[in-house]
Amino acid sequence: MVAKWVKFQVLDTERQDWARGYDAARRYFERENGLDVPYEHQEGAYPLGRWLSDQRRAYRAGTMPSTRANELEELGMIWDTADAQFAENLAAARAYYAEAGTLAAPRHATALDKPIGQWLTNLRRPNGLRKDPERAQRRAKQLAAIDPDWNPGALGWTVDWQRHYTGLGALLEAGAGLDEIVPGVTHRGDDGASPLIVDISEAGS
Template sequence: MIAKWIKFQILDTERQDWTRGYDTARRYFDREGSLDVPYEHIENAYPLGRWLSDQRRAFRAGTMSSTRADELEELGMVWDTADTAFAENLAAARAYYAQAGTLAAPRHATALDKPVGQWLTNLRRPNGLGKDPERTARRAEQLAAIDPDWNPGQLGWTVDWQRHYTGLTALLEAGGTLDGITPGVTYRGDDIGRWLARQARDWTRPNPEQQRRLGKVGVKPAARPQKTAARTNTKARAAKGSDAFTRGVTALAQYIQREKKTVVGRHHVEELPDGTSVRLGVFLSNQKSRRDRLTEQQLAALAELGYHWTQ
């Protein structure tokens, strides 16, 4: 009796579910020509994307019968487990974008019970999309289809800047005005008013594309007092500091390319091709301690090398 109960209540139910999933997958394939199904896709009230993901897990674990594997392969099933995990996280990214209007998510952000913020942070790091060129290009296209600006570092600014800019546009689209967005006005936890005031005050820091985007929504540089000759020395010191930063970043990129890591010893000295040297450990420590005074371009340069404490 127990054996019959197991057969009817468990085994037969499992077979019926598999048959329903297979039939749904076959109809999808007949219509679309592939089984490239988003994880969150629902086909005629059936969670086809999740079912296919479960089949890939069973195949990977070796619990799927060869008959079922053959039947799915005849439909064009792709067993790539790495792409399966990526597809599940991509579904979470779509859900987050639907709520926030951007993929510039903070690290702690979650969607569909997945740590989408940390996942996106990892993808933006060097080789974060994988080392296979074809797969990397495909994944980048999938992310860009959700948000063309998903990787702000490639545009020359930080994830934090992109998220605040999205918040500004959202507030304006909701009927807000630039005059009314003052420090203390927030969007999804970010103080957009304070950020807006800083953009207008430090207009020379954003790059030309950032300035174009700000100008598109009506932001203009704040009026500044007339320049005096006394500021000449200040500018000279700033230029010198900028040159030192450029040398530091050059040395850092050279070190990472050679050592394949971003951890630098405190006393490490990196020799440059021109015969000069940079105290790389000290340079990194100094940038981290003064990151609130770095320009957007400097923050983006460090983030591009994998130092995401700049965000």
């Protein structure tokens, strides 16, 4: 009887904690329309960020009941915060490409209020797509779906060259002739196309 009472008390406490955590998550979701909660965030006096971190840990360990997982997913639970952040930056990458026609962004470039240029620079570094081969391959495909030449270094040339090449194509498509694109002609402000013309001229001579 004592053992059963102790077990009941433990289970009851755990259920109550779940109920408090879920209620705090629900309130946050209704206010913010999502569950992208910083770890240190407290919803009132309740440590919601830490509680959600505990739920992710239980989910990854396979110890979370499916009913609870479903309830949290209905509130927009983000199980993998790294993938969630990547998805947000990927949306910014699409926005940048739609405007620039390339992902060869300078480091200072931004899109959707995100430092997309620095983000892409980081991804091009060794293990920039994470060490997990499956995740890295998936992310590379997502970037290539936006711009097949998103990583010029792997193709044998630089990001600057790729950006100049894209700028040159845009100027030609707009009706400019090669003889008109001389040093000093620029595309998208600091994305100059003229250095590419210099390279082509030198190669031809």
